[in-house]
Amino acid sequence: MSSITYLEAIRLAQQRALKEDPRVFIYGQDIGVFGGAFKATKNLAKEFPGRVLDAPISEDAMVGLAIGAAIEGMRPIVEMQFADFSTCGFNQIVNQAATLHYRTGTPCPIVVRLPSGGTPGSGPFHSQSMEAIYAHYPGLVVMTPATVEDAYTMMLEAVALEDPVIFCEHKFLYYHLKAEKLPKFPGEELPFGKARITRPGRDATVVAYSAMVHEALAAAEELTQDGYDIEVVDLRTVRPIDTDTILASVARTGRLLVVGEAWPWGGVAAEVVARVATEGFGLLDAPPQRLNAKETPVPYHPALWGTHRPTASSVANSLRQLLEL
């Protein structure tokens, strides 16, 4: 029986969007006949002639083009070859896409796909997780799916939303994650913006997103051996953040660890800890903790990389410390 990867889910969601909505087109480098650097658009150019277009190496103009097309009623999806290159389209994203609706009343329904996160040997410029940078800006929705099913439904939601969406798809999950079948439609399980309790637990809450959900789950599994029962919350979207679900979880467990693959300063973990400290102070039995990447560019050598980012074992360590506080 054939199983569906996280990458394939993204491809299938784009295929469905193209099929169901004539306003959708995809624009990015090498995404046409070639099917994209990661093959996320494989065969789509053939199936939808003229609607999956190779772009020049011009990230600023790629986003600008998407914005202009959205203004005229289209639903463009832009593929960045790597999240890291979105810095070259940064200005259009944060200053034009994010502000358009507030300034003019015209919505800007674009999706910018960012192949994100670290993989061994990818180094400082093909490994970045930029969700916190974009989430800082009001007007941008930032999605960070952690499962094959979410990758599929959230891509469909992203295309349907009236707002610009930064879609952070994790490269490490592309091939590692598989599912037997996909949901029929978005919202079947959870509505947009709602976090998931991936693993219910009693003793502490780990809030994570994207690839870190799986490190958190493995750590939770490891801690069962110590007799602990850890709850894992998958944020799914980091803007908006589903503070209610987090607070409800912390209310049950009294302890919070937030894990992010990006750097700590101002990251998702900082934002979640700040929210819980502010809104759920009384729920906490111990100081909330966060675990992030080390404070350097993402290193090239797999041995360094494996230490740079949080892993099941470093999450488990942090949890053990938290449980003793």
Add this chain to the structure above:
Amino acid sequence: MSSITYLEAIRLAQQRALKEDPRVFIYGQDIGVFGGAFKATKNLAKEFPGRVLDAPISEDAMVGLAIGAAIEGMRPIVEMQFADFSTCGFNQIVNQAATLHYRTGTPCPIVVRLPSGGTPGSGPFHSQSMEAIYAHYPGLVVMTPATVEDAYTMMLEAVALEDPVIFCEHKFLYYHLKAEKLPKFPGEELPFGKARITRPGRDATVVAYSAMVHEALAAAEELTQDGYDIEVVDLRTVRPIDTDTILASVARTGRLLVVGEAWPWGGVAAEVVARVATEGFGLLDAPPQRLNAKETPVPYHPALWGTHRPTASSVANSLRQLLEL
């Protein structure tokens, strides 16, 4: 007797850096004969021929040029015409300047000056506060002087540092803030990276930086009428953050409000609240609070702008609420 503005302090610091260090040059749009959009380099081109250079409208290349010059041992200062335009130089700042030393061992001592923050009528693209965006990246120092004296000494420190410095100078303070004289040299009062207790107090700590320090001070003054004694901490640099001084203050007051002019998500206030919640949980008598700009682009009309950003009166309100928690 002539008093010195915050803007003049920045000009004088650059003048001194040019005079004392032959490695220093300044590069930016309209900074030569014209003296800059805000006159922060007035007369410097004349006084230092060939060392204060007009740049084309090319923020990416401006930063790239500074990096290349720094590699060869120079100490470039880049003036962005407004902080908001640094988005066009974003890639060079975060991917080349911030990573150079870690990757290659070659330091990248550049200073990027960002005329930051809101003023009435400046609107979405001439008002932004981008400190949180840059502070996210390991390798970048981010300075946010709130006083005339700091503007002077921190600019000198910025030029002396081996690391790339994002120098967020606040446009609203340019003319509003005055001092009678300037310190003789940096570190006279406080070393680099140390926060200042601008106003000692007993009942609550307000952590602020840049223009918000003055709103916090006015709010603290207002609250004396209610019998409260508020401590105001000026961060001075937001990367590094002087967590020790903040924790010591919270240890005394038991209550924390962090104020930032930028947006809340992942901002300085989020980072400070997260640090205090994590490292100083037991010191808190009430949930830590934050106050930021409203979640929209910075609006044009002064009436909207005045409500969008935190002000003395909104800080005072937040403080009153905090004191009742």
Add this chain to the structure above:
Amino acid sequence: MTKPKSAKTKGSQEKSSTGATAGVLTAELARRAYRTMLEARLLEEKLAALYRSGKIVGGVFLGRGQEALSVSLGVHLRRGDIYAPLIRDQAGRLAFGDTILDTLRTYLGSSLGSMRGRDGNIHRGRPSEGYHAMISHLGAMVSTVCGSLVAKRFRGEKGTVGATCIGEGGTSTGSFHEGMNMAAVEKLPLVVVVANNQYSYSTPNDRQFACSDLLAKAAGYGVQGHRAVGNDLVDCLSVIGEAVAAARRGEGPQLVVADLLRLVGHGEHDDASYIPEALKKSPLGRDCLELAKQSLVEREWLSEEEAASWHKAVEKDVEETASKVLREPAPDPTEEDWNAFASLGRNH
């Protein structure tokens, strides 16, 4: 610093217009253009006065001296076209359908203006009507217009064009370059008018670019190039008319370069003292409004009397509109929804 050129020098792919009497130019068009220039000029004078009296806060950025070039693009666009004007395009905006009323409302931040006080001055537009609202970051609108044209191509709309203006300084931005190249690759019906007013803010051309002729950029992108005499309305009308027509005919992107001078500071806070007197007195410094009137009068398309009566009528219109807008409500922060999202509630 400034490199005066003869008006009809040929660049490598340059198409020279067939001159003042070319195809599309009619008395009616020229009269409409002149009247719109007059509106822009008098409206801008009012804006300057409102700025000086403290009624407009922030800044006022005028196109004085550039009305002929600006209007010539505006009048050649029609319903369904895309227009992304820049800083000095008051005249083009009015020609495209913007109004004195909305200009004043936007500058004064009226809640009734199309920007509702959220954005102001030159950053106005009605994107859903094809009238893009520029962001400040120069060059950014080139690719945005491309995107709207791609949308039209997807919809099978034919014969519409997209147009934007930029200063010579803006050509140094990476955005401009990426947008031009993309337009050329997609063969879009895009018209880009470069107003080479010799200065970008205070920066003279020799600190901005080093090519001997900005029009040489056309060949580097593989687009058609045109040169117009920037302060000559009749020449601008015919050259830009031809450029727009070529784009409409499907000949791909068109780059128009025009030399001229802004007869005013970068903004009203700036006295432009960096512009040498000799340059102001050169042919480049001649006032396009004055020249246009002379030229139309010479052609007997307009009489001095009519021009004077137009002047009076426009002045009255501007004054009355300003008084009205000055009485309109400012935006009320307590009524503001403070929500940047289109589909999400506040505070997300």
Add this chain to the structure above:
Amino acid sequence: MTKPKSAKTKGSQEKSSTGATAGVLTAELARRAYRTMLEARLLEEKLAALYRSGKIVGGVFLGRGQEALSVSLGVHLRRGDIYAPLIRDQAGRLAFGDTILDTLRTYLGSSLGSMRGRDGNIHRGRPSEGYHAMISHLGAMVSTVCGSLVAKRFRGEKGTVGATCIGEGGTSTGSFHEGMNMAAVEKLPLVVVVANNQYSYSTPNDRQFACSDLLAKAAGYGVQGHRAVGNDLVDCLSVIGEAVAAARRGEGPQLVVADLLRLVGHGEHDDASYIPEALKKSPLGRDCLELAKQSLVEREWLSEEEAASWHKAVEKDVEETASKVLREPAPDPTEEDWNAFASLGRNH
């Protein structure tokens, strides 16, 4: 897609080299260049093998087919010059002073390599020695090299040049444009070599740019243009030699465009099946290493026997170096300082 051009077509400001026997070209230089090409070729074959066997993780990006162009820039640079090579510049790097040892160390992530396992593959350099370490973002190095040249100007250093390469795809970036324009404004001694290998990853030229000739960009920036036959070592040496000499003489930035083909995938994961067979079989697809040998042998600058013995010697060197590096320690995360700052302690 590909637009084959005759080698000596003149662009508007193009300087044609005086041909294969021009000024700087000597037997010694050509021999050195050929030997370095051979080193690059054999080293890259080893890198590919190490990648296939899983020893190199991440990616391997080769310059096969582009060695003649790449080396021609490297050999014309000298101590004190600035060099920012790009993806396909193994040959230029070795000519500039990089070593087989450090290349292997960097690819294998050895803690003894100049990047200490922190960065890898093509992202290596020793910036403090004028050998810039590219960031991935295409175009970014143009302005960086400008900056180093400005520093040299400040110090009064004369006669040094800065050089970088870029693919035709990289010319679409805003960074490239801003850097070229800036270099022209500052009249810097910068040489930019555009390797037009007809594809950027899988994207053919007709989706990348629309100018009929990339060299037409030179006039748009106001820089001198040169064309080289990309797989002809002797032509590359003389054309680039002249370009570097012109820059050294103070004639400002020089743009060199060369058509060629990469004879390998974008990276070793890519089979380049998007490149049509006909193109591979065209003159563009001829292997520059083979051609160079023929050409040198014809000129009696090299014998077949010598070439064969060089081949053997280089092969041995590469093999031995690889075995050595494979035994070197990987970076130890517990020893790593995890500090991105030069002047601040860790965890700031």
